[in-house]
Amino acid sequence: MPPSQKGPVPLLGAGLQFELLSALDSKDFRVRKILVAARAAGIPVALKTCSAEAIGEQAPAAKALALRITRPTSAHPSYITQSNAIVRTLIDASETSGLYGDTEFARSQVDSWLELCWLELETPLAVLQQAKGHGDVIAEAKKLILHALTAVNAALAARTYLVGNRLTAADIALACAAQPILGAAASVLSGKDLATLPHAARWYMTVTHHAAFATGTSSSRGGGGGGGAAARAGVSAAALAAANSTVDAAFYQASAVHTDKPLSMVAPAKYRRRRVRVKELLARGAAAAGETVVVRGWLKTARSGAKDTLLFLVVNDGSCHSSLQVVASRDGTEGFAAAASCGGVGACVAVEGPIIESPAKGQVIEMQAKKVEVLGPVYQSDGSIGAADYPLAKKAHSLEYLRTHAHLRPRTMVYSAVMRVRNAMAYATHRFFNERGFVYVHTPLLTGADCEGAGEQFVVTTLLPAAAEGHACGGRVELPRLADGSIDYTKDFFSKRACLTVSGQLNVETYCSAMSDVYTFGPTFRAENSHTSRHLAEFWMIEPEIAFADLEDDMNLAEDYLKYLVAHALEHCDEDLTYFESKDCPGGEADLRARLRNVLENDFVRITYTRAVALLEEHIASGKVKFQNPVSWGVDLASEHERYITETVYKCPVVVTNYPKEIKAFYMKLDADGKTVSAMDILVPKIGEIIGGSQREESFDVLSQRAAAMGLEPAAISWYADLRRYGTMKHAGFGLGFERLILFITGIENIRDVIPFPRYPGHCEF
Numbered sequence: 165m166p167p168s169q170k171g172p173v174p175l176l177g178a179g180l181q182f183e184l185l186s187a188l189d190s191k192d193f194r195v196r197k198i199l200v201a202a203r204a205a206g207i208p209v210a211l212k213t214c215s216a217e218a219i220g221e222q223a224p225a226a227k228a229l230a231l232r233i234t235r236p237t238s239a240h241p242s243y244i245t246q247s248n249a250i251v252r253t254l255i256d257a258s259e260t261s262g263l264y265g266d267t268e269f270a271r272s273q274v275d276s277w278l279e280l281c282w283l284e285l286e287t288p289l290a291v292l293q294q295a296k297g298h299g300d301v302i303a304e305a306k307k308l309i310l311h312a313l314t315a316v317n318a319a320l321a322a323r324t325y326l327v328g329n330r331l332t333a334a335d336i337a338l339a340c341a342a343q344p345i346l347g348a349a350a351s352v353l354s355g356k357d358l359a360t361l362p363h364a365a366r367w368y369m370t371v372t373h374h375a376a377f378a379t380g381t382s383s384s385r386g387g388g389g390g391g392g393a394a395a396r397a398g399v400s401a402a403a404l405a406a407a408n409s410t411v412d413a414a415f416y417q418a419s420a421v422h423t424d425k426p427l428s429m430v431a432p433a434k435y436r437r438r439r440v441r442v443k444e445l446l447a448r449g450a451a452a453a454g455e456t457v458v459v460r461g462w463l464k465t466a467r468s469g470a471k472d473t474l475l476f477l478v479v480n481d482g483s484c485h486s487s488l489q490v491v492a493s494r495d496g497t498e499g500f501a502a503a504a505s506c507g508g509v510g511a512c513v514a515v516e517g518p519i520i521e522s523p524a525k526g527q528v529i530e531m532q533a534k535k536v537e538v539l540g541p542v543y544q545s546d547g548s549i550g551a552a553d554y555p556l557a558k559k560a561h562s563l564e565y566l567r568t569h570a571h572l573r574p575r576t577m578v579y580s581a582v583m584r585v586r587n588a589m590a591y592a593t594h595r596f597f598n599e600r601g602f603v604y605v606h607t608p609l610l611t612g613a614d615c616e617g618a619g620e621q622f623v624v625t626t627l628l629p630a631a632a633e634g635h636a637c638g639g640r641v642e643l644p645r646l647a648d649g650s651i652d653y654t655k656d657f658f659s660k661r662a663c664l665t666v667s668g669q670l671n672v673e674t675y676c677s678a679m680s681d682v683y684t685f686g687p688t689f690r691a692e693n694s695h696t697s698r699h700l701a702e703f704w705m706i707e708p709e710i711a712f713a714d715l716e717d718d719m720n721l722a723e724d725y726l727k728y729l730v731a732h733a734l735e736h737c738d739e740d741l742t743y744f745e746s747k748d749c750p751g752g753e754a755d756l757r758a759r760l761r762n763v764l765e766n767d768f769v770r771i772t773y774t775r776a777v778a779l780l781e782e783h784i785a786s787g788k789v790k791f792q793n794p795v796s797w798g799v800d801l802a803s804e805h806e807r808y809i810t811e812t813v814y815k816c817p818v819v820v821t822n823y824p825k826e827i828k829a830f831y832m833k834l835d836a837d838g839k840t841v842s843a844m845d846i847l848v849p850k851i852g853e854i855i856g857g858s859q860r861e862e863s864f865d866v867l868s869q870r871a872a873a874m875g876l877e878p879a880a881i882s883w884y885a886d887l888r889r890y891g892t893m894k895h896a897g898f899g900l901g902f903e904r905l906i907l908f909i910t911g912i913e914n915i916r917d918v919i920p921f922p923r924y925p926g927h928c929e930f
Contacts, residue, residue, distance in 0.1 A: 179236040180257060182209045184250070187216040187228040193286065194229060194247040197340040201251045201333055204376035205258035206436070248278045251333055256448070263333045268447065269735055273327045277334035284312035285341045292352065309345065310357055313364055320363040322599060324370060329595065331374055339371045443483035445519070449528045452519045459488055459515050459531065460539070462575060466508040475503055477536070479515060482580050485739045489522065490515045492533040499536040507542025507549045509557055510575065514539055563750050563917050570921050570930050578750055581740040582918050585733065586906050590685075592732035593706055596725055597683045602708060605675045607668030607684045612660055613880060620691045621663035622701075625656050664689035669707050669897065670831070670884050673860065676709035676895055677887050683708035685902075693925050697914040698803065702923040704902035711895050715833075715842040715859040718896035719819055722846055722855050723768050725900075726817070730763045733909050744911050753911030759849055760909070766816040768846065773801075773823045779813065780805055800827045806845075806852035818847045830870040831884075832858040844898070851908045857898025864888035 182202070188195050190211070202209040209231075216228050223230040223243035231244040231253060244253045255263045264271050288305040295301040316338065319326065326334040345352045346361075346368040358365065371377070440457040461481030468475055473494045480487040492515075494500050503513065514537040522530040544550045551557045555569045556576065566573040573579045594604065610624060627643055644652040653661040665671075668684040675682045685706045692699055708725075710717055733741065734757065743749055745756045753759070771779075780795045789812070793802035801809075801820070810818045822840040825832070832841035846855040861867045867888055871881055878885075906918035916922035921930050 181234040182207060182254065182257075183232040183234070184209050184211050185214045185219045185222070185226075185230045185232055186211060187214055187219055193289065193340045193343060196343070197247055197337050198229075198231075198250050198254070200340060200376045201263065201336050202254050204331065204336060204374065205255050205261040205263055206433070207254050207257050209254065248282055248337070251278070251337065255333055256451070262330060263336070265327050265332055267736055270327050270332075274332050274334045277326050278337050280312065280315075281334075281337045281341055284308060284315075285338065288312075289341060289344065289352075306352060310353060313342070313345065313353075313361055316367075317361045317364040320367045324367070326367075331371065331376075335367075335371045336376070339368055339377070342368055343372075439481075439514070441483040442479070442481050442486070442488050445488065446484065446486055446529070450521050452529055453521050454518065456516070456518045456534075457531075459490075461488075461513070463506075463509055463511045463513060466503075466506075466511075468504065472504070475500065475536075477503065477513065477515070477533075479513065480580075482574070484584075485577065485581055485743050489524070489527055489530040490517070490533050490536075491530060492536050497533045497536055499538065502538045503536040505549060506538040507554070508551045510542045510551065510554050511538060512540035513537065563914065567916055567922065574920075577743065577748070578912075579917070581743050581749075582906065582910055582912060583920070584740055585737050585910055586902075586918065588733060588737050589729055589902070589905060589909065592729050593685060593725075595732075596728045597708060600681070602681045602683045603675070603679050605668075605672050605679075605682050605684050607665070607671040607686060609665050609687065609689075610658075610662055611665045611671070612658070612662055613670055613884070621666055622689050622691050624662045624664060625653075627651070627653075627656050666690055667705060667707065667899065669709070669899065670881075672707055672709050673884070673895070673897070674887060676711050676897070677891065677893070680711040681708070695925060697916070698904070698907075700903060700915055700919065700922060700924055703915075703919065705899050706902060707897060707899045709860075709895060709897035712893055713859070713896045714894060715821065715844060715896060718857050718859060718898055719768075719770065719821075719844050719846075722844075722857060722898050722900075723817075723819070726846065726848075726855065727764055729905065730760050730909070734760055734764075737909075741910075751911070751913045753850075756911045759911075762815075763817055763848065768817040768819050769814045770819045770821065772821050773840070776801065776805075776809060776820050780808070783808075783813075798824050798826065801845075801853075803852040806847045807849070810847040810852070811849045815849075817849075820845050820847060825870070828858070830874045830876060831860050831867065833861045834866055834870065842896075848908055850911070851904055854904050854908060855898050855900045857896065859894070859896040862888060862892045862894055864892070 184195070184198055186192075186195055190213075195211070199209065199211065219226045219228065219230050222232070223245055226243065226245040229245065229247055229250065231250040232241045233244065233253075234241045244250050252264075255261060263274075265274050288308040291305045292302060292309075295305065316326075325331060326338065342364070346358070346365055438458065439460045442459060442461065445452055445457065445459065459479055459481065461479040464478040464480050464487050466475065466477050475492040475497075477490040477492060478487045479490055492500050492503055497503075497517075506513065515531060515533050515535070517531045517534040519529050520532055522528060524530070541549045542551050542554050544553045556572055561576070563578070566576060566579065574583060597604070628641075644655040646652045651661075653659070656662070665688055667688055668686060672682055672684040683706065686704065687702055688705045689702050690699075691701065708721065710721060713721075741757055741760075744752055745754055746752055774797065777795060777797050780789075780791075783789045784791070784795065789808060791802070791804055791808075793804060795801075795805060800823075806820075809820070810816070821842075821844045822835060823843045823845075824839060825834060825841045828841050828843050832843045834841055842859040844857055845853045848854045861870065864885060867885060868878065871878070871885075903915050903918050906912070907915055910918065912918055916924060
């Protein structure tokens with residue numbers, strides 16, 4: 165985009181102008197890499213062709229490329245040399261492009277791929293361009309190129325992109341370098357060699373169909389009017405054949421991302437934040453010094469200094485745990501008076517000014533505010549501005565108190581940290597199942613079935629409103645009733661009794677019987693009159709179902725899933741986990757990350773329910789432990805039993821299998837002994853049971869007998885039983901209570917503190 169053309173202006177690097185000085189052909193992969201990265205980042209870059217000598221006069225360290233940066237505050241431009249350094253600079257000038265990944269770990273991965281591209285792909289390609297007539301040199305260069313692409317191919321076996329789940333600078337650099345190898349005019353490698361690179365070929369098609377490549381690689385998209393589909397896609401016929409080839413069974417995970425056709429072209433993004441997020445700003449540290457930025461957020465603290473001529477504002481926008489200190493002065497900051505009288509903690513502000521390296525301890529950078537705009541003051545009950553009535557004005561509050569202000573508690577450190585972890589775990593859940601080819605099914609919240617047969621359901625009815633009106637006037641509530649005195653639900657909205665779902669399992673099983681591997685993730689409801697720290701009336705469940713699977717498969721998937729979630733939390737939520745371990749966190753857990761790493765470092769112990777009961781009885785008899793709840797075969801394990809097994813006996817996660825049929829649901833597969841079912845519970849330290857699952861009963865007769873034994877009406881589950889009549893198969897699944905997972909990951913003690921608006925007996929506010 166030429167500088168004169170209107171478009172979004174990056175907030176990081178605002179006012180900068182970029183010009184690429186190049187002595188290379190415009191089709192050179194290094195030039196393309198820079199221009200494509202600039203387009204993807206939304207940074208206007210002008211291309212100027214110069215001689216190498218002319219470039220060297222301006223930037224002595226340059227050989228054939230240099231990025232000239234002109235700043236409005238300086239008469240002397242600065243220069244960046246080397247293509248990878250230029251790409252990094254342009255990406256850093258765009259705060260929202262995401263081309264460097266979303267975390268420091270992702271950033272390091274992108275850097276690693278950029279270095280690999282330079283050393284193992286770009287360098288051999290440059291040698292090829294100058295090695296005409298030297299057969300041995302050409303052969304060695306091609307060998308190195310094939311070796312590099314083989315590594316890329318292996319890395320892409322189960323991924324769409326090289327880093328994360330979207331385009332990054334790593335993809336751009338490698339795709340531009342790979343154009344003469346995988347592009348429509350490819351001639352570097354033989355068709356036989358290309359046939360060994362199906363994942364790399366598929367990735368190349370996906371990446372080069374991004375809008376940023378539309379002009380930067382136009383020459384690679386086939387010329388004239390011929391070439392067929394392969395040419396139009398910008399790939400060689402051999403590469404297209406490789407991409408369409410059958411993937412080895414060892415890489416079955418790739419089924420979620422493997423495609424015969426490239427992704428549809430994505431239009432350039434129009435949305436750009438008109439602010440810099442605190443998270444990205446702090447992540448850049450001292451590198452951000454000198455830039456003028458806009459930050460918007462809420463005041464964590466506000467204090468005056470130097471005889472009220474200075475204001476020290478701590479601004480947080482929720483993007484991360486840390487906040488930005490902003491220093492405003494009476495003489496140098498527009499809006500100083502309004503900021504000084506905005507009500508303080510809780511006020512919403514927009515601050516603008518240059519970033520400087522902070523002289524204070526504990527923070528790398530701070531802002532010297534040139535302007536403070538009060539977007540939302542804090543008001544008192546009489547309409548005046550002030551913090552006297554603000555419920556969170558004090559620095560410290562108990563979690564119990566904050567539950568009474570659930571609409572405001574996200575502004576506290578502990579709840580914002582919990583919600584960021586909750587978001588990360590939801591994202592990781594969808595990513596885990598999608599990477600393995602599972603289909604996400606949206607199961608209903610209104611149901612006529614009771615999945616567990618527990619009878620603890622919330623009834624949904626329209627019979628009460630009209631009757632309740634008479635009741636409010638002192639009249640008698642009259643509900644339609646049958647001859648036996650029971651409520652006549654045929655007069656209700658659904659013409660039958662309907663309830664809020666206690667589980668999406670039965671519904672998602674119907675899709676498992678057609679689409680193989682599926683999962684559901686949504687809210688469920690239990691009308692349990694329980695006031696414990698482990699129960700809610702409304703909570704979220706993740707429930708996968710695996711076709712053609714037995715209990716062993718079920719346990720393996722559940723263990724993989726839980727380890728995946730823990731690894732994701734350790735990798736992406738480190739700052740929040742550090743806070744949960746600190747004394748500043750209410751109820752913090754000092755060794756939280758050590759407990760989480762224990763999950764990753766150990767295979768889960770697997771024992772039968774019978775062995776678990778025997779083990780507990782042995783420890784009771786020897787005087788090692790006393791329990792409040794009795795232990796005997798046939799009685800369900802209480803939380804104290806579960807935690808003793810996982811925390812004291814084995815000191816790692818434990819899978820307990822083959823429970824007595826009387827204490828498990830009717831749909832669980834009956835074992836050969838006729839006494840137990842193929843069920844499993846995963847127990848983890850601090851929580852106890854976190855996952856429960858089973859192989860499902862595939863026999864129509866056995867399922868019907870089990871349902872009848874538990875008092876379920878055949879008509880109520882006839883649709884579910886049909887799955888055993890029409891093409892039944894072996895299948896299994898499990899359920900994970902999402903809030904219990906968040907308890908496990910954060911170390912928070914009460915389940916009411918890990919869901920935005922907790923619902924429990926006597927409480928349904930907000």
